[in-house]
Every structure is written in structure tokens, then in C-alpha cells.
Amino acid sequence: MDNEHREQIIENAKQFFRAEIAQSHIDGACKRASSLSNYNVNPFLFKYLANFLTGNDDPKSIAKALVLPRVLGSSITTSFGMKVQSLITSLFQGLGSTTQGIDIEFIDAVDERKKYCQLKAGPNTINRDDVTTIVNHFDGVRNLARTNNLNVGINDMIVGVVYGEVSELSSHYRKIGQNYPVYIGQDFWYRLTGKEDFYFELIDAIGEVALEVDASKVVETTINKLTKEIEEKYK
Template identity: 85%
Template structure:
């Protein structure tokens, strides 16, 4: 993969987060988090959590203890999970394969051989039924290759997992591994791009997208709005 293609992946990732994640985070998650009715407040915990976090139980502190877990945890993880397939499509725009059942084809820098790759987002993003489907696709490609006298080995058919660590792979991926390689995270990106640190470069680029909208102000405004409602209800 050349430098132009690497840069394209970085730009694709940033575009995905701008279009699919950031605006929804602001207009959806933060807006909902600024309204008290969105919370199922435990009366035994909300002041305790505010004191634990800030050392006082003023309305702003209560609001901060409620808002931060919501906008930095559950809501963004749910939103990202729902858009995982869009991430795959966005990252590899322009790099698709014409082979049925294969997402991308590339030359692996570790062995110089062409790989036929099915892409998956994370270490827990396939289910039991996906195992058979993936293996059948790979078997079909190898059978077609033999028919056309092409040298395609078992190790040339791979599942590429975009993010995560080896130790996090689910049992479903491990079943696939009995037949074909599963390459995850940093190792996958190195094999694809030839850059050992590309995975972390990609993570940094995505993180920078939040700076474009000064998200810290959005969060503070959310806390302030909720604090006013808390003050009215609990004064």
C-alpha cells in the first residue's frame, strides 16, 4: 500500500466520525443528557456520587456526576456499535474487492503474498452463524482459484479485524482460526499498510476530530443546563 492510500484511510476514518458519530453525539446524546427526565435517578446515590466526584453536592456537581458517564460511556458506545458496518464501508472506500464474499485484497508485507480479506470491526462483532458463512465464502474462493489455476493457499484467506487485541477475540473467531487466519488490530494494519504504528496513527486521527467542534464546551453546556433543572427540583 502506498502513502496516498494510507492517507486516504486516515481521511476516510475522520470523515466517518465527523458525519456518523460527532454530530449524533452532540445533537443526540448531549441533548438528551441535559434533561433530567432522561435519568433514572437513585435517590440514595446521586448526592453520594456528586460528593465522590467533586467533594460537594451542589447542583452542578450532581449534574456532572450524571452527565459524564452518559455522554462519555453508554451513549457513545451504543451509537458506535450501531454504526460499525458503516465504519467498515467508510474506512476502505475505494479499496474494495471484486471477488464475491471478499471485502478487500492486498499484498501482505509479512510474506509478500496477496490476501483475500473479509473485514470485521471488533473482537466481539460476529455471531455463531457468521462462522459458517465466512468459512464457506473462503472455501468458495479457493475452489474458484483452483478452477482458474491460481495459487491461493489457506493462509491467503484471512479475516481482518479492524480494532482490538489478540486476547480479546471471541470464541467465534477462534473457531474460524481452526480453518483460516484471523488477524486483529495493530498486526492487521501493519500487514495492510506496511507501517508498524499505523493503527495508533489511525486512533490519534480519529481522536482529533472531537477538537474540531470544541466538544469540551458542548459537555460543559450540557452540565450547566441539567444543573439548572436539578436546582429547581431539589432546592
């Protein structure tokens, strides 16, 4: 991958996050988090959490204790996980696959063999049932390849995990790894791009998108709206 191609992929990643992640984060998660009706408030905990976070339980502290986990936690992680395949295909044109159970196909920059890859978001994003499904898909592709006299080996069927470290892989991924390779984080992106540090470049580039939309002001506005509602309800 030359420098021009690398820069284009980085820009594609930023554009994807602007359109698919940041905007929905603002219009969806932050908007929902600004309304008290969208919380299942535990009356035994909300003042405790406010005091734990800020040292007091005034309405704004309560609002912060409610808003921050919502907009910085599970909602954005779930949204990202659902769009992993779209992210990869938007960065690398022509990698999509028509093979059942395979998300993308690419030439591995390490061993220069064609890989049939099922994409996953992170090191804990599959369950026990997914193990059987993935292995069965891979077995099916290899059986079809043999029927068609194609050279597709066990190491050519892979799971690509977009972020994380090998040490973080769940037991479900490790079970898949007994049959087929699981590449995660830096290693996955290196095989995909041929650049050892591309994973970290991509992380930095995506982080810059939040600065472009001035996300800190969005979060502050969300907290202020919820603060007013708490003041009115508990005054």
C-alpha cells in the first residue's frame, strides 16, 4: 500500500464515522439521553452515583451520572458493532464477498494467500452458538472449494476481529482458533493493509472526528437539558 492509498483509506474512515457513527451518536444516543423518560431510574442509586461521581447530589451531578454512561458506553459500542462490515467495505472497495458466511475476501499481506474472512467487532462480541455457526460456514466453503478443485486451506478461512488484543479474546474465539485462525486488532489490519502501524493510525484518525463535531459541547448540552428536567421533577 503506497502513501496515497493509505491516506485515502484514512479519509474514508473519517467520512464513515462522520456519517454513520458520529451523527447517529448525536441525533440518537445524546438526544435520548437528554430526556428523563428514557431512563429506568433506580431511586436507591441515582443520588449515590451522583455523589460517587462529583461529591454532591445536585441536579446537574445526577444528570452527569445518568448521561455519561449512556452516551459513552453501551449504545456507541453496539452501534459500532452493527456497522463493522460496512466500515471495512467502505474503506476497501471490492472486498465484499458473495460466498455464504463470508463477509470479505482479500489477499493477506503476510502470506500473500487469498483469505475468506468473517468480520467481528471486538474480543467479546460472539456467543457460544456463534462458534458452531462460524465453523460450519468455514467447513462448507472448504468443502465447496474441494468440489470445484480450488486451493483453499484451513488457514485461508479466518475470523477478523477489528479491535482488541490476543490476550483479550473470549473463550468462544479461542475455540474457533482450534480449527481456524482468528486475527485481532493490529495483526488483522496488518494482514489487510500490509502496514504494521495502520491499526494505530486508524484509531487516531477516528478519534479526531469527535473534535470536528465538538462533541464536548453536545454532551454538555445533553446534561443541561436533563438537569432542567430533574430540577422540575424533584424540586
